């Protein structure tokens with residue numbers, strides 16, 4: 001019986017450790033501190049929108065509408081189209097930060 005108890009304890013410890021690993025992984029991906037809107041903009045958006053968000057970006061639109069376009073994409077009259085970044089792992093908070101960044105760099 002002692003062997004069975006040790007086995008149960010070992011299994012419980014394994015489950016607890018796995019749960020901690022999952023929780024910390026989730027905390028990492030959801031951590032806004034790890035997300036830098038300026039860096040992401042330079043890496044993913046600058047090619048189409050320009051260094052000062054001067055292309056294909058109308059800063060007079062409401063933030064909520066712009067955020068939805070970042071998340072869901074938008075068909076332009078002709079390609080290239082605006083990709084849907086929700087599919088690429090951009091969260092709503094990150095999209096908000098990107099839109100705020102674009103407004104801040106637009107002259």
Ligand code: HEC
Pocket residue numbers: 040041044045046047048049056057058059061066067069070074075076077080081082083085098099
């Ligand atoms: C392949 C080119 C391309 C890339 C890359 C791209 N966009 Fe776009 N984006 C577009 C096009 C095209 C439109 C639609 C313009 C239109 O309405 O004609 C658009 C529209 C937008 C709009 C709405 C602007 C408006 O005035 O309606 C926002 C906000 C936006 N993009 C943000 C981003 C962000 C943030 C990124 C990077 C994460 C990004 N885009 C990457 C091409 C791109």
